Amino acid sequence: MVVNLLWGWIGLVVFFMAIYAARHLVLTAGRLFRPQRSAYHELLDSNEDPLTVLIPMHNESAVASRVLDLVVDARGSEKFEVIPIDDHSADDTAEIIADYASRYETIRPLTRRTGLRGKPAGLNDAMGMSSNDATLVFDADYEPSGDLINGLASAFADPEVGAVMGRVVPRNTSTNVLTRLLDLERSGGYQVDQQQRHTFGLVPQYGGTVGGFRRSVMTSLGGFDVRVLAEDTDATYRLAASGWRIAYVNWAECYEEVPTALSGRFKQLRRWARGHTQVLFRRLVAVVRSPYLTRWQKLDALLILFIYLVPPLLASSLVANTALFMLGEQVGLATVVLGLFAVAYNAFGNFAPFFQIGSAVLIDGGRQRLTLLPMLFAMYFVNTCAVTLGLLDALLDVARGRAPEWHKTKRMNEASA
Amino acid sequence: MEATHPAASPHETAGIRPPRATRRPVFSVPRIAFSIVAIAAFEVALVVLLPRLLELYAAALRLLDAGAVTTQEFFRGELPVMELNIWVPGPTVLVGIMAAAGVGAVAVAYAGSWNPMLRGILIAEAMLIGGAAMFMLATGRPPYAGDAFASLYAETSVLTWLVLPLLLGVASLSVPFRAWERLSMLLLVLMFGVVLSVVRYGFFAEALDAGSSVLMAPLFLNFGPLLDFIGGIAIFSAMLVRVSSRLERGDPRRVWSWS
Structure with a gap:
């Protein structure tokens, strides 16, 4: 037995x-073996729709200046705003943001000192003060270029697209063996998995570190769920189950730091697994019952x-x-x-x-x-x-x-x- | 509506590498078809020549001189089985092993300065050894007698020789290997598997003689087919480097599709 x-x-x-x-x-x-579905970069010349960039920050004084320097000149100020979200920082993040805000009119800071701390809560507050529908989000340690910002934003020229995701590329790969191995992982995940999900018309993952969404759509869905750790995965399946497409732009590469110590990687992976499983519990039924998803999209999801x-x-x-x-x-x-x-x-x-x-x-x-x-x-x-x-x-x-x-x-x- | 962009003339695109976001290596359909046939032929040849390979295996094991080698019927051939002297510890020793494994696992768990990867492996091994000792204490017998373990090991080794080249051959279809590269890889994987199997047999014989039957599970489960697969993937990745170099050096128009 x-x-x-x-x-x-x-x-x-x-x-x-x-x-x-x-x-x-x-x-x-x-x-x-199959021709790849391209993104929307053919539309770059004509696309200058209004755009908001959100940068959630919590004690990010080490990297705040760099990311603000990179995004602030990405577009002309008429159709562009940057909202750095100072989320209960206890270091110099607020002063750095204030300094940039005094120098650049595109920067409209959001300071959060009350309420829930965390990325989803910060994004929800920032959506409330945003002026534009097309919204991009970058983590503070990322290095987005102007081309990247315009490339991601161009996906919203497609009215069916509810969210867009770019490619994450580690920049500290030469630090040690762990960072090199994580580089291999990222390569497999984005170059093949995400890109092919995009090509096959499945559901690529919207990642909240280098991506974007329509503010109107996220607002209509009730904003980001503050009770889940993986608010980006949660948003992916809520959008998909509601009939919105997630676009993936493989050439929109943005550089990030991957954990350099195994303990950091352990915590990161544990957090991902926890957040992802929370999403499984919350969105499984919605995905299965969605009238908008095809059989293959549901199976892959x-x-x-x-x-x-x-x-x-x-x-x-x-x-x-x-x-x-x-x-x-x-x-x-x-x-x-x-x-x-x-x-x-x-x-x-x-x-x-x-x-x-x-x-x-x-x-x-x-x-x-x-x-x-x-x-x-x-x-x-x-x-x-x-x-x-x-x-x-x-x-x-x-x-x-x-x-x-x-x-x-x-x-x-x-x-x- | 027709595209309005003028097509680039060949001399304009010469030397330009397509962006990595959408490029693909050029695959030739006849080459893939030939590769599928070649992989199948390799596998058929392996099955046909298995009796001869088993004879070589037996001869190599006899050279090791780690124990007497007998044979048993196995899949069209005579499988060499080495006689193993395995010490079966008594209850007192088993309790001691359990205690040592438990203390060791806890000590390693609290050794914060050690590499977490190493700690994880050591804790898993300690749990495996402690669990094996506990199991033997409860049942009063080792998992396998010496001849049964030797037979299991030999059968698993041969199974791995048959399975691994086939799996790596299929996986290699996603890479623009040349046919001779693909076949060389399969041959290398097979040779690695056979040599590893012989060396490992000798190591197991010594370890089980000097150690005890408690080591059976850790040896077989950790140093059995797992090592073959790691070696196989290492050979696969080394061959990939060769292909990557060719893609880097080659005429972009011949080695890359734009999409």
Whole structure:
């Protein structure tokens, strides 16, 4: 009986893993063999619609000047405003923003000292004072160029587009092995996964770090949900379930810092898993019942929503396999199959297997960093623990009805200070 | 309505690399078709030549001189099985192992200055060893007798030789390898698997003799097929570097599609 149950569990996990493997194979083949759907950059010359840029900041004195310098001159002041959101900062962020506001009329600061702290609450307040419908959001440690801002904004020329997402590229890749491995992950996630979801007409992820949305649409949906950690993922599925398209602009590259220490990566991954699972609980029914999504869009959306369940599932099947081994069952084939999955799927966050990452890096023009592909497996234990703890956090959120707390990601220059 | 942009003449685009956002490596359909046939042929040849490969495997194991080698019927051939001397510890030792594993796991968990990745691996290993000891204490027997474990190991190794080249061959279809590169990769993966299997067999024999049956699970589950896959992906990635260099050096019009 126990043996049958263990075998049954392993079979179930292998079945689910095979579905994900097929998904990644289809996306990778599509990216390599099918003509790519371009973004909206053909419209760049004619598109100068009014635009608002929001920059949420909490204790961002280390990076505030840089991001404001980059965005402030992106467009003429008549059709453009920048709203830096000082969200309960205790450092010099407010003074830096005030200094820029005194020098540039495009900057209209929002200072928050009361109410809930956190990105979604800040974005909701900023939408209230924004003058324009087309809205872009950048994290404070990002480096958006003028071309990038105009490129992302051009997506709103399409009236069906409710949100747009650009490509995130790590800029501190040469710091250590971890940052190089995270660079591989990002490459697989954006160059193949996001781009091909865009090409296939599926639902690319709107990420709140380098993307944008229509203020009118988000307002009509009730604004960003302040109770979820992954407000961007939540917005993605609310928009999609309501019939709005998410555009992905692969050439709109924006540079970010990835965690340089494994502890930072652990916390980040745990937070992502927690936020993503909160979204799964909240939006699953809406996605399944949406009259606007096609069958394939729903299937892909469901696979993405359930993606953080896979690492603990795989880990549980490895435990089941160990139990079968201890019981003296012949586990050769199961060990081969599960071992393959454990080695092949280690790019958590987007869950890209090695062949997808390899193809993405090849398209990106990477060379020596390709040799790091087998090293992704070294992060298996840390990643699985982080994701599993994130899932438990999400379950406890539901069980106890607790609201998540916001923690700011430590910037590299802060860490070295 | 026709596009109003004038098409660029060939000399205008010569040397220009398409932007990475939408470019794709050029694939030749006949080359892919040939590759599929070549991968299938490689797999068929592997199955046909398996008895001969198993003979070589047996000869290599005898050279190791780590234990007597017998054979058993397996998939069109004679599978070499090495006799393993495995020490089965008594209850007192098993309790000691459990205690040591528990204390070790807790100590590593609190060793904050250590690399978290290393700590994770060590804790997982300690839990595996402690769990194996607990299981043996409860059931009063090791998971496998020496010959059964040796047989399981050998069968799994051969299964991996058959499966891994096929999987990597399919995965490699997403990369514009040349046919000889693809076949070389599969051959390298197979050779790596065979050599690793021989060396690992010897290592297992020594470890189980010097250690105990408690090490069976950690050895098989951590250093079994997992190592083959990591090695296979390492070979795959090394070949990718070669392709990437070719894409970098080649005439952009021949190696990249604009979209």
